[in-house]
Amino acid sequence: MKTLSEIINKIKIISVTGDDKKMIESLTIDSRTAAENSVYFAVKGTNTDGHDYIESAINSGATAVVCENIPAIINDNCTYVVVEDVAKTVGKIASAFYDEPSEKLQLIGITGTNGKTSTATMLYDLFVSLGHDCGLVSTIEYRIKGNIFKSTHTTPDAIRLNAMMKEMVDAGCGYCFMEVSSHAIVQDRIGGLTFKGGVFTNITHDHLDYHGTFDNYIKAKKLFFDNLGRDAFALTNRDDKNGMVMLQNTKASKYSYSLRTMADFRLKVLESDFNGMLLKIDEDEAWFNMVGNFNAYNILAVYSTAFILDVPRMDIITKMTLLGRVNGRFEVYRSAGKITGIV
Missing domain, CATH: 3.40.1390.10 (MurE/MurF, N-terminal domain)
Incomplete structure (x- = not known):
């Protein structure tokens, strides 16, 4: 009090x-x-x-x-x-x-039209598998050191966010991976939070009913990176035509990832079927239990973020190959009659 x-x-x-x-x-x-x-x-x-x-x-x-x-x-x-x-x-x-809880966490925000939930959840699962106590704020659910709560918004209001992060700190969490929606950015729901890093996945013509124009939507996403501090990092998808726009005015350390061109972190899909993908990340090859080119981008975003956070390269890849697919995000099911269904 x-x-x-x-x-x-x-x-x-x-x-x-x-x-x-x-x-x-x-x-x-x-x-x-x-x-x-x-x-x-x-x-x-x-x-x-x-x-x-x-x-x-x-x-x-x-x-x-x-x-x-x-x-x-x-x-x-x-x-x-x-x-x-x-x-x-x-x-x-x-x-x-709530005693500045975000300053006591490694708070990573993930923003973009698609891939936020998968990237945030995979980061949470990866760091838990590495032995860390973590928090997660996503469209599907909130997690605090293994305790799961149903979410109400992609990004809760500022009071609820700080209350949750105080709970994370009190529970001993060192990391929090959080989806950051464009609505939350312009409505100042993330005001007062100190982010260690920001990740941009992609941007498409969505939410124009709220933002009015695509240009306003881009500016909303960019504002998140503009407000990052000098001690933070900003990671962007170089293959998105607006990816590098996100880094134009940020004070944070800048990084990029790509499947198609030169970037700080690169990935190539060597093989792909309904069982998974053989990927080459930088110079290492590994099989991942996920499918779809979009998941290749999510995997690379997670790998890049973990690397920036000083996790050894091979530890990242070894643990990520064991991760399951994100619930409700392109889950593949195969019947006894070899009929394949995707949810």
């Missing part, structure tokens, strides 16, 4: 009305889950404005509100913290409330 002043000291504040020494027990962006001694964030969404629910949150027990405009009628039992953009403060305040 921390005081309000302790968790807001890293954000740009316009004004504070009320007592900032109150003890805070929880955070919420949903007025319906506000509780005694909680902070309510009045986030302006696409369809609703959190400012409309400030009174409801206070009636439910919220003792502090982060908002952009103070209500006309002030409740003397509540402290109002006015900021320029509430959405941009949620992650930073949540990070401070």
Whole structure:
């Protein structure tokens, strides 16, 4: 439990009305889950404005509100913290409330239209097989040191993310592999997190209903890499025509991978059938129990990430050849009558 002043000291504040020494027990962006001694964030969404629910949150027990405009009628039992953009403060305040958990993890974010779930899950499985305790945040599920929880979003909100990472730290996890959606990037759901690295898989004409144009979609993905720190790494798929765009303005160390051209990490498919693929990664050949050219890219992204994280090359390849296929991602089944089905 921390005081309000302790968790807001890293954000740009316009004004504070009320007592900032109150003890805070929880955070919420949903007025319906506000509780005694909680902070309510009045986030302006696409369809609703959190400012409309400030009174409801206070009636439910919220003792502090982060908002952009103070209500006309002030409740003397509540402290109002006015900021320029509430959405941009949620992650930073949540990070401070939960003791900066992402700084205590090797947090790797994977973004792109396709391949996020497979790449993140394979990284988790690989590092667990190497003896590490890890966390996973994916479209399918969340994992904390072997405990599995059903996911609700590709990328949860900033409060839930920091809470999960605090659980990972408390459980002894050293790594977290996380899908990062374009929605989460532009909605500041990953604000306040410190990433050790970012991986770009590919980008296709998707989510245009949200972003409006393909150019906006590209900019959303690129923003993730623009915000990486100097101590992080940025790894991109050079075969995607927008892959190198992701690295243009990043301060992170830059790496690329490819199946078709010169890159820091290269792969060649030597053989392929429904049982798997014989791959040549850099100078090493090995058989992998996965099929499809897209999985060759996922495998190379995982190999490259692990290598950058200082895992010995042969340890990576040896362990990866033993990995199973990702649930719900191009699983191959063969009947007794030799009929092949793909899920």
